[in-house]
Amino acid sequence: MNPLKKFEPLKFISDNIVTVIFLALTIIAIPFSRLSGIYILSNLIDRFARSAFLVFALILPIMAGMGINFAMVLGATAGQIGLIFAIDYNVMGIQGLLLATCIGVPLSIFLGWFCGQVLNRARGREMVTGFILGYFMDGVYQFFGLYVMGWLIPIRTREVMQVTGSGVRNTLALGPVRGGLDNILNLQVGPFHLPLLTFGVIAFLCLFIIWFRKTKLGHDMRAIGQDQGVSHSAGIAVDRTRIMAIVISTILACIGQIIYLQNMGNMGTYTSQRQAGYFAAAAILVGGATVSKATIMNVFVGVFLVHSLYITMPIAGKEIFKSAMVGQYMSDFINYAIIALALVLHAWRNKRNADLARAGLRGHADKDSALAAQAGAVQ
């Protein structure tokens, strides 16, 4: 059988509507921005190295049927706490990043476990619960950063401490660890900088995810993602496996945030972690993932598309509206709109599939007659 014969363009567009809209917007923005292909590509390479790891953190919870893990903010926060200590202790380069990871990972394990416990009690509403948990963690983190640091935990470096003498500054320069990973094995090919070690770390994570899917735990997660009731009947420890998915996701978010910030070179102490969550969610959804299915390819496509828009839209906005800020607002607005659209589409598809299944039970064998019957019933 020729697989091309089965290709239905309309169905393909309908299945990947979020990606198609984003791609169309990017293609429209590129000529208006008047940016050269080389500039866009070199920026894309840099930005891909910066944020791909972070987006991978979302795959496992989706696999386990928990939707987009908005609580990855907890892991990002743990990574930032690790970085604050690394900067305060004045540990430089890759060692600074390793120390930040060593401090951040146990914290993220604890936070992931806590988050998993909460999400197990909020079954079916994981995304909104995770979202609110992120806000809760924001408060705890601000209390930690503004009051505990400098009061219970001494701050030794003047550059880290606020001028009031207590608490961590709103913006931290990460000079000692800037490029700590990117600058090792950095290859220059024409106009492009290729941070080979960072790409190696991302490739290793891809291999880990591929391997993990084939393990017993990976199979369990997929089974739980399909049907929790059946998985429980089959003897799978559903709650424990869901907690494992969230813990691994939180650890990956912690490491991803450290990689992201070492590339940026500075950190909005009380805001960066929130942006990480929104960005990762938008990227994986733009890449074609849904809240119930995500692949490695979705991450790659999503990161490239979101960053393409981030690069071109502010300049295109400047050219069209004579204001760079309008372009910036538009890319932010599109990002949030994409998250909303993907969630609405998911809810709509779920409802449609349920209706189809119900109509099928009434004896409408094929999809078209089931839909017609459903439409007739509505009229």
Next chain:
Amino acid sequence: MSKKTLMARGLFVAAYLLLAIWAYTTGKGYVVFINNYATGESVEVFVTLDKASPVRIRRGGFVPLMVKGKGTHQIMVRREGAADFEGAFVYPRSAEALSIAVAMIMPGQELVVVPVSAALEER
């Protein structure tokens, strides 16, 4: 939990702690104050420590630079009207900060480093 599992977990925790200690000890940054206080024909200089980017020091000025870990470090000094200097210095284990005077750096001679108090020098 079996004895074997317990041992494996203990080893993992020990390796984790060792990694953190190694990162801290080998990656800790130490300050080196480099001054260009010399009199006479002193001009601005560019100083490179290890693999960092060159830093400009104006005539009569000083900059605090960081080096990773104690031990031997490379230094390169470029100045107009004089030969470039490339050499190495040892950061003493007991020092908390070092001071290097560009005027004292002469090609072919050993580099002079002076341990100082970091707080005092920054003032």
